[in-house]
Amino acid sequence: RIDGKRLWDSLMAMAEIGATPRGGVRRLTLTEVDRQGRERFREWCEALGLTVRVDAIGNMFARREGRDPGRKPVLFGSHLDSQPSGGKFDGALGVLAGLEVMRTLNDLGIVTEAPLELVNWTDEEGSRFGHSLMGSGVWAGVYPLEKAYGLRDVEGVSVAEALERIGYRGPEPAAAFPADAYFELHIEQGPILEREGKQIGIVTGAQAQVWWDAVCTGQDSHAGTTPPAVRRDALVATARIIDLVDRMMRARGEDGRGTVGFVQVLPNSRNVVPGEVRFSVEFRHPETAEIERLAAEFPREAEAIARACGVGLELHELFRFPHQPFDPECVELVRQAAARLGYSAREIVSGAGHDAVYVARRVPTAMIFTPCKDGLSHNEAESILPEEAEAGCQVLFEAVLARANR
Amino acid sequence: RIDGKRLWDSLMAMAEIGATPRGGVRRLTLTEVDRQGRERFREWCEALGLTVRVDAIGNMFARREGRDPGRKPVLFGSHLDSQPSGGKFDGALGVLAGLEVMRTLNDLGIVTEAPLELVNWTDEEGSRFGHSLMGSGVWAGVYPLEKAYGLRDVEGVSVAEALERIGYRGPEPAAAFPADAYFELHIEQGPILEREGKQIGIVTGAQAQVWWDAVCTGQDSHAGTTPPAVRRDALVATARIIDLVDRMMRARGEDGRGTVGFVQVLPNSRNVVPGEVRFSVEFRHPETAEIERLAAEFPREAEAIARACGVGLELHELFRFPHQPFDPECVELVRQAAARLGYSAREIVSGAGHDAVYVARRVPTAMIFTPCKDGLSHNEAESILPEEAEAGCQVLFEAVLARANR
Numbered sequence: 082r083i084d085g086k087r088l089w090d091s092l093m094a095m096a097e098i099g100a101t102p103r104g105g106v107r108r109l110t111l112t113e114v115d116r117q118g119r120e121r122f123r124e125w126c127e128a129l130g131l132t133v134r135v136d137a138i139g140n141m142f143a144r145r146e147g148r149d150p151g152r153k154p155v156l157f158g159s160h161l162d163s164q165p166s167g168g169k170f171d172g173a174l175g176v177l178a179g180l181e182v183m184r185t186l187n188d189l190g191i192v193t194e195a196p197l198e199l200v201n202w203t204d205e206e207g208s209r210f211g212h213s214l215m216g217s218g219v220w221a222g223v224y225p226l227e228k229a230y231g232l233r234d235v236e237g238v239s240v241a242e243a244l245e246r247i248g249y250r251g252p253e254p255a256a257a258f259p260a261d262a263y264f265e266l267h268i269e270q271g272p273i274l275e276r277e278g279k280q281i282g283i284v285t286g287a288q289a290q291v292w293w294d295a296v297c298t299g300q301d302s303h304a305g306t307t308p309p310a311v312r313r314d315a316l317v318a319t320a321r322i323i324d325l326v327d328r329m330m331r332a333r334g335e336d337g338r339g340t341v342g343f344v345q346v347l348p349n350s351r352n353v354v355p356g357e358v359r360f361s362v363e364f365r366h367p368e369t370a371e372i373e374r375l376a377a378e379f380p381r382e383a384e385a386i387a388r389a390c391g392v393g394l395e396l397h398e399l400f401r402f403p404h405q406p407f408d409p410e411c412v413e414l415v416r417q418a419a420a421r422l423g424y425s426a427r428e429i430v431s432g433a434g435h436d437a438v439y440v441a442r443r444v445p446t447a448m449i450f451t452p453c454k455d456g457l458s459h460n461e462a463e464s465i466l467p468e469e470a471e472a473g474c475q476v477l478f479e480a481v482l483a484r485a486n487r
Numbered sequence: 488r489i490d491g492k493r494l495w496d497s498l499m500a501m502a503e504i505g506a507t508p509r510g511g512v513r514r515l516t517l518t519e520v521d522r523q524g525r526e527r528f529r530e531w532c533e534a535l536g537l538t539v540r541v542d543a544i545g546n547m548f549a550r551r552e553g554r555d556p557g558r559k560p561v562l563f564g565s566h567l568d569s570q571p572s573g574g575k576f577d578g579a580l581g582v583l584a585g586l587e588v589m590r591t592l593n594d595l596g597i598v599t600e601a602p603l604e605l606v607n608w609t610d611e612e613g614s615r616f617g618h619s620l621m622g623s624g625v626w627a628g629v630y631p632l633e634k635a636y637g638l639r640d641v642e643g644v645s646v647a648e649a650l651e652r653i654g655y656r657g658p659e660p661a662a663a664f665p666a667d668a669y670f671e672l673h674i675e676q677g678p679i680l681e682r683e684g685k686q687i688g689i690v691t692g693a694q695a696q697v698w699w700d701a702v703c704t705g706q707d708s709h710a711g712t713t714p715p716a717v718r719r720d721a722l723v724a725t726a727r728i729i730d731l732v733d734r735m736m737r738a739r740g741e742d743g744r745g746t747v748g749f750v751q752v753l754p755n756s757r758n759v760v761p762g763e764v765r766f767s768v769e770f771r772h773p774e775t776a777e778i779e780r781l782a783a784e785f786p787r788e789a790e791a792i793a794r795a796c797g798v799g800l801e802l803h804e805l806f807r808f809p810h811q812p813f814d815p816e817c818v819e820l821v822r823q824a825a826a827r828l829g830y831s832a833r834e835i836v837s838g839a840g841h842d843a844v845y846v847a848r849r850v851p852t853a854m855i856f857t858p859c860k861d862g863l864s865h866n867e868a869e870s871i872l873p874e875e876a877e878a879g880c881q882v883l884f885e886a887v888l889a890r891a892n893r
């Protein structure tokens with residue numbers, strides 16, 4: 082049995098790094114704070130005798146050898162980066178539960194057949210450089226390393242520069258190596274498990290997504306003197322596109338997701354008609370076909386709005402991925418573990434993107450969800466109970482052990 | 488006659504301070520760049536033998552004595568601060584034309600009956616601290632010095648701190664002293680004079696205005712997992728309010744002005760439903776009654792939108808002022824000067840706010856407008872011709888001289 086108290090203590094210790102006054106965490110990827118989190122993780126791993134490798138995109142792999150040197154490793158983990166005002170558990174739970182799995186195996190003197198590797202993926206959140214699941218995406222070959230290196234944050238710092246600055250541009254190639262399976266424990270970040278009183282979510286797959294970068298270009302001019310007829314207000318056009326995204330989401334009912342989360346107005350002065358607005362747009366849906374429809378319709382309708390406002394619109398599709406089903410055998414191991422341990426459980430489709438989505442393209446993959454308070458995440462108030470973390474970690478332990486010893 | 492070439496050279500020399508790559512100026516009030524502009528202005532004044540005083544809000548007064556020590560001074564000037572991406576002439580024209588008036592009087596050896604004072608008002612633009620016409624507003628007693636001192640920029644720096652930092656918290660009381668008249672030359676910042684081919688605008692008054700600070704408060708949550716029904720998206724509500732402002736403006740026809748120029752989204756991350764948005768709202772109209780109606784209707788309708796989106800809305804009215812008519816006698820001096828000099832001219836109501844609006848509450852005031860290219864201002868591409876600047880300056884010279892010698 083894993084040690085729930087030890088797991089909780091690790092979660093709280095990690096949450097000190099980048100702690101915010103309102104009880105959350107700000108540990109943006111590839112910042113100095115992220116470096117501190119990585120260093121603490123590395124020390125903990127090395128104290129267990131694990132060997133830590135870092136690849137060229139900063140992904141960290143902590144290896145525990147198995148009995149059979151010819152076997153491919155079983156991977157598990159998640160991410161230690163956070164949203165700008167994120168919670169203590171999004172990502173950290175999966176990494177530190179993985180650490181607790183390693184500690185428990187050491188305590189029990191268990192040597193698995195296959196080797197085990199605990200992973201901390203780089204930039205899962207995507208909030209700094211615009212691509213979520215960046216480290217796992219490069220690793221899985223979804224997009225080239227050079228493309229990721231060239232992404233820049235709002236200050237103009239590139240991923241390559243940021244990796245250098247914190248000393249995490251590692252020597253290993255950032256590419257999938259042969260692996261037997263990947264398991265990821267994560268908080269649900271949504272309301273379903275809590276509403277139904279279930280302890281464990283058996284994640285069967287993740288919903289489809291499409292993300293854009295958008296720029297509206299009008300003309301900045303004086304707010305007091307520019308008559309309505311000659312205004313080319315990039316913000317009014319953007320506002321109508323934000324409304325469009327919301328309406329397109331709601332037209333899809335309960336399963337629809339459509340969000341503008343990021344907006345930057347130029348010159349952003351009270352008495353200037355805005356000449357330029359940069360913003361993000363994303364849609365998600367459990368069905369790939371719905372995302373394909375949105376990816377076709379949204380640009381058309383948004384451009385019509387911009388035209389009617391007399392402003393230009395540039396849309397740059399950042400990425401689009403279909404519904405990603407997980408591996409039936411790995412999912413079955415999660416189901417069996419939950420059943421054996423007597424936890425209440427249900428099948429669930431992930432609303433969030435996870436590194437598991439990209440890893441699943443290369444390696445048989447499954448995920449385990451645990452509930453979180455009010456389904457709230459990407460919020461400093463994100464909250465879970467120690468016994469919820471413990472249950473998820475116990476299921477992870479059993480699924481990993483079953484796979485590694487099969 | 489004033490020296491048009493010398494005036495133009497001063498304008499170009501001032502435009503070097505805070506010059507932007509796209510040909511504009513970024514000389515935000517009370518920054519290091521503003522300090523440099525002030526220092527250059529001060530040196531130029533002192534080289535003419537003028538005495539420069541600075542008051543507690545940083546307003547600068549450069550005095551030239553008259554023949555009659557008992558007479559109240561005639562004031563003229565404008566402002567040297569700029570928008571974040573502003574033009575070379577907005578404000579600077581009025582100050583440097585005033586300097587050219589002083590230089591010409593020196594050249595001609597003229598001593599006026601009344602003393603003359605050339606003014607550089609602090610923070611006319613309002614884009615950093617949220618109150619336009621700040622220095623003149625405090626001087627005229629429109630709002631208390633302590634209130635102005637407490638205003639803060641987005642970084643949290645207060646006006647009092649910013650004044651200290653650049654050494655412009657002066658010893659003189661920031662309060663209106665007896666003055667005989669105030670004249671301000673400014674570019675029109677709108678399309679009317681250019682469209683009608685007029686060289687001079689005889690400004691009869693300025694339109695009414697109301698400005699708010701607004702905060703929408705919802706709840707940040709995960710973009711992928713938060714179902715439409717439970718979202719409390721502060722940005723969707725803000726978008727609908729931006730659309731409302733535009734519709735309320737257009738409902739007033741050609742004379743309507745309504746603008747949201749500033750927006751700040753929190754946490755501003757692509758995959759987070761925004762929990763908070765701070766933004767500005769302003770309306771303007773030549774008729775006071777229309778602004779009163781807008782000031783009553785807008786909060787009601789905006790609150791209804793916020794309620795329908797399940798978010799909170801706080802509106803803080805920053806200021807409201809009625810249509811401000813200028814002094815008929817001073818306006819008449821401008822009209823006569825333009826006629827005597829043979830310039831084509833028309834009467835005009837100012838669309839922009841100007842320090843003259845507040846000064847007019849204390850001192851008989853008039854303004855002179857000159858055209859600008861495409862009516863464009865609050866834009867780096869703002870542009871005027873040397874002969875347009877010269878004409879405006881010549882009218883200023885004659886009006887000031889007529890008033891000071893009457």
Ligand SMILES: NC(=O)NCCC(=O)O
Nearest residue numbers: 205206213433434711758
């Ligand atoms: N798990 C999680 O919050 N991932 C961030 C990527 C996304 O789903 O937007």
Ligand SMILES: NC(=O)NCCC(=O)O
Nearest residue numbers: 305352611612619839840
């Ligand atoms: N003249 C000018 O641009 N003033 C700024 C204040 C305003 O009208 O918004």
